[in-house]
Amino acid sequence: xxxxxxxxxxxxxxxxxxxxxxxxxxxxxxxxxxxxxxxxxxxxxxxxxxxxxxxxxxxxxxxxxxxxxxxxxxxxxxxxxxxxxxxxxxxxxxxxxxxxxxxxxxxxxxxxxxxxxxxxxxxxxxxxxxxxxxxxxxxxxxxxxxxxxxxxxxxxxxxxxxxxxxxxxxxxxxxxxxxxxxxxxxxxxxxxxxxxxxxxxxxxxxxxxxxxxxxxxxxxxx
Amino acid sequence: xxxxxxxxxxxxxxxxxxxxxxxxxxxxxxxxxxxxxxxxxxxxxxxxxxxxxxxxxxxxxxxxxxxxxxxxxxxxxxxxxxxxxxxxxxxxxxxxxxxxxxxxxxxxxxxxxxxxxxxxxxxxxxxxxxxxxxxxxxxxxxxxxxxxxxxxxxxxxxxxxxxxxxxxxxxxxxxxxxxxxxxxxxxxxxxxxxxxxxxxxxxxxxxxxxxxxxxxxxxxxxxxxxxxxxxxxxxxxxxxxxxxxxxxxxxxxxxxxxxxxxxxxxxxxxxxxxxxxxxxxxxxxxxxxxxxxxxxxxxxxxxxxxxxxxxxxxxxxxxxxxxx
Numbered sequence: 001x002x003x004x005x006x007x008x009x010x011x012x013x014x015x016x017x018x019x020x021x022x023x024x025x026x027x028x029x030x031x032x033x034x035x036x037x038x039x040x041x042x043x044x045x046x047x048x049x050x051x052x053x054x055x056x057x058x059x060x061x062x063x064x065x066x067x068x069x070x071x072x073x074x075x076x077x078x079x080x081x082x083x084x085x086x087x088x089x090x091x092x093x094x095x096x097x098x099x100x101x102x103x104x105x106x107x108x109x110x111x112x113x114x115x116x117x118x119x120x121x122x123x124x125x126x127x128x129x130x131x132x133x134x135x136x137x138x139x140x141x142x143x144x145x146x147x148x149x150x151x152x153x154x155x156x157x158x159x160x161x162x163x164x165x166x167x168x169x170x171x172x173x174x175x176x177x178x179x180x181x182x183x184x185x186x187x188x189x190x191x192x193x194x195x196x197x198x199x200x201x202x203x204x205x206x207x208x209x210x211x212x213x214x215x216x217x218x219x220x221x222x
Numbered sequence: 223x224x225x226x227x228x229x230x231x232x233x234x235x236x237x238x239x240x241x242x243x244x245x246x247x248x249x250x251x252x253x254x255x256x257x258x259x260x261x262x263x264x265x266x267x268x269x270x271x272x273x274x275x276x277x278x279x280x281x282x283x284x285x286x287x288x289x290x291x292x293x294x295x296x297x298x299x300x301x302x303x304x305x306x307x308x309x310x311x312x313x314x315x316x317x318x319x320x321x322x323x324x325x326x327x328x329x330x331x332x333x334x335x336x337x338x339x340x341x342x343x344x345x346x347x348x349x350x351x352x353x354x355x356x357x358x359x360x361x362x363x364x365x366x367x368x369x370x371x372x373x374x375x376x377x378x379x380x381x382x383x384x385x386x387x388x389x390x391x392x393x394x395x396x397x398x399x400x401x402x403x404x405x406x407x408x409x410x411x412x413x414x415x416x417x418x419x420x421x422x423x424x425x426x427x428x429x430x431x432x433x434x435x436x437x438x439x440x441x442x443x444x445x446x447x448x449x450x451x452x453x454x455x456x457x458x459x460x461x462x463x464x465x466x467x468x469x470x471x472x473x474x475x476x477x478x479x480x481x482x483x484x485x486x487x488x489x490x491x492x493x494x495x496x497x498x499x500x501x502x503x504x505x506x507x508x509x510x511x512x513x514x515x516x517x518x519x520x521x522x523x524x525x526x527x528x529x530x531x532x533x534x535x536x537x538x539x540x541x542x543x544x545x546x
Binding site: 036037038086127129141142143144168169170171172173174175176177179180198199200201202204205206 | 273274414415418443445487489492495496497498500501
């Protein structure tokens with residue numbers, strides 16, 4: 001169970017983006033969070049993935065309250081999440097070849113021995129051919145780079161996936177392909193999903209349940 | 223108001239014939255970004271050029287504006303209003319008479335297009351001064367009117383681009399594009415990153431600005447946005463236009479005729495939500511025949527030959543596919 005309880009978060013202490021939002025994702029469940037631009041849904045997704053410290057409220061992961069945020073989060077909690085962001089260009093180190101981009105979480109966790117097999121399996125799964133793995137981000141398209149970012153998010157076999165507008169920059173076919181990869185992974189691993197977006201049609205088709213930002217009881221910060 | 227041909231014999235706003243763009247790379251290789259594109263655009267018409275990222279559609283837009291990098295080589299012609307060939311015109315002509323005056327550009331990611339260190343008002347006033355020759359005392363008023371035309375709120379005029387939401391930045395960029403009263407509006411991915419309501423509002427506004435007197439070329443990967451406002455659809459795959467069709471026929475009955483276009487529509491979440499298998503070919507390494515054949519369910523040996531665009535579709539199997 002991934003529980004967000006009465007979370008207040010933002011970027012300025014006195015003017016949070018939202019107050020007192022609660023949301024629960026059951027194990028294996030796919031929840032789509034819908035809201036307009038600028039409502040704070042991405043901030044909530046970052047809180048859920050332990051990437052942003054809320055001003056108030058709790059995040060409970062599988063019964064254990066979050067032990068910290070960002071690099072201070074306990075490793076076991078940090079690696080329980082796979083995160084995919086909207087803009088692959090901004091979430092990929094431009095100096096890394098795609099193979100290294102995908103392998104980075106394994107190396108950061110001292111599991112370099114597994115790199116070769118895991119990278120091969122995952123890049124195949126997301127549809128990246130071996131000829132692309134030696135390239136750097138500026139040498140591939142947005143769609144190809146997002147495929148690599150999804151592979152990177154899955155390589156530690158997370159129990160929870162957070163996809164923040166994962167497909168907003170992508171064409172229809174690449175969108176359907178990446179959603180299919182996420183769903184295949186969830187079917188075999190039982191991972192839960194929080195998908196944030198503004199595309200109602202997409203999230204209704206993709207997720208077991210969608211919630212509207214307005215229905216979360218968020219009171220505006222200001 | 224699909225074509226103007228039945229009422230006036232006037233030249234189309236834009237006539238692109240055999241447009242190709244290739245980039246010379248180190249080692250003498252070529253990246254063929256656009257191959258042999260043909261289309262025409264009349265007054266009051268909206269053509270949506272759709273295709274996935276990296277298919278060459280933005281290069282086509284850059285070619286029309288004369289904004290290609292130095293290693294690009296072009297072929298073919300792109301006649302604007304029947305008198306200027308955009309591909310052979312020199313930089314001075316393009317800068318002084320075309321950009322802003324005869325082609326208004328609505329850019330991708332307006333937040334990056336606007337000058338970050340100046341207010342919206344100052345950018346509008348500069349554009350009014352440069353493009354319309356408005357006498358100095360009237361510039362301020364003209365800038366406010368320009369903002370109003372694109373529904374940009376007057377009380378936000380003194381803000382800098384980073385203080386605007388995505389939707390307002392889009393309107394500021396649209397206001398700038400409209401000032402020169404250009405007969406052709408070129409919108410390059412105008413809705414990327416906007417939420418659905420804003421997408422609809424943005425494209426509706428573009429359509430409204432097009433009216434009966436301008437033409438709109440919208441380049442997009444967003445099929446829903448294209449369906450909402452386009453009169454005609456051109457589908458691009460691996461640098462080629464593989465299908466051109468009336469928008470209603472394309473999105474409704476009888477539907478797309480090229481297997482790639484059909485696959486793209488079927489990938490939509492409101493339809494089958496199934497991806498097209500495989501990935502598009504590299505533009506540096508295009509096959510001699512049909513570029514879609516390796517991903518195509520109905521490929522046969524005939525596909526080793528390049529299909530010509532006949533009757534709006536470039537596919538050896540378009541007729542069979544339609545019957546199936």
